[in-house]
Amino acid sequence: MDREEAIQTVKARLSQAGAVAVLTGAGISADSGVPTFRGADGLWRNFKAEDLATPEAFARDPRLVWEWYNWRRELIAAKSPNPGHLALARMESQHARFLLITQNVDGLHRAAGSHKLVEIHGNIWKVRCTACKQVTDNHDVPIAIPPSCLSCGGLLRPHIVWFGEPLDEPTLDQCMGALASCKVLLIVGTSGLVYPAASFAPIAKAAGAFVAEINLDPTPNSQLVDVSIQGRAGEILPELL
Ligand code: BV8
Ligand code: ZN
Secondary structure, three states: OHHHHHHHHHHHHHOOOOEEEEEEEOHHHHHOOOOOOOOOOOOHHHHOOOHHHHHHHHHHHHHHHHHHHHHHHHHOOOOOOOOHHHHHHHHHHHHHHHEEEOOOOOOHHHHHOOOOOOOOOEEEEEEEEOOOEEEEOOOOEEEOOOOEEOOOOOOOEEEOOOOOOOOOOOHHHHHHHHHHHOEEEEOOOOOOOOOHHHHHHHHHHHHOOEEEEEEEOOOOOOOOEEEEEEOOOHHHHHHHH
16 A cells, blocks of 8 residues: 555554554654664664673773763754654543553653653663662763762663663563553554564564554564555654644
8 A cells, every 4th residue: 555545544543542552763763863773874883782782891891881872962962852753742642541662762752742651771861870779860961971879979871771681670561561452553763673672563463453664664573564654753653643
């Protein structure tokens, strides 16, 4: 079906859906000017992720890892939510049950006004003390490198889930609950390569949800979804309201 038909199909499904879940990835922030991880301007092409977004990298060289995160904080601090983020913030009040699950750590969904939101990979504006484990908000740009805990002087790390680290259990349970009960799941701007988020579309599909994907390119999810809309999230999402 062509793009217009696909949009009408998804709109019709959404209008009858009491429960809706959305999964977003870096692609929804691309329209705000935040580089994606694996795209042409890929964030990771310049900085090898395996060398930076891991606990081993941080243990080996906390300064290097903090330099990368500080670079991203400075970049993101200058960006604002785009019509895609704003559309999802508005969508939340149109359904009795709604959950926005994001892999993004940039905080733009929260800035757009989303409340029913879980940031499954953490948030770049939160830090966690490696000693006393306290989690605090930190918007310093630039951040002192390496930053230390105001309570105990311990080394602070980004409150972000790195590769090889488990996701927060209660958060994951909340996602599973939404995936099991949603009538519609929208998958927006994710390459579908990182687990466990990459398993969310098949889980929702198996539970009987209507699954629609919005992405510039085909992804591993494309053949299992009911509808795949090729386009920019910032343009398509407002058309679904
Ligand atoms: C865990 C923090 C277990 C960093 C991130 C082999 C098989 C299966 C799994 C594994 C495996 N080997 C290793 C694993 C596990 C690993 C994993 O999945 N690796 C992958 C690479 C194979 N997963 C983990 O380690 C997870 N933890 O499994 O723990 C465990 C259990 C118990 C005890 C101990 C351990 C943790 C995963 C979290 C990693 N952290 N982020 C940081 O951000 O600073 S992941 C990182 O990738 C980001 O969070 C990002 O959000 C995420 C996914 O990337 P995308 O969001 O999809 O972005 P990407 O650039 O890839 O794609 C952008 C898409 O948008 C593209 O499709 C593009 O076409 C599209 N697009 C672009 N512009 C637009 C657009 N679409 C629409 N409109 C546009 N304008
Ligand atoms: Zn501390």
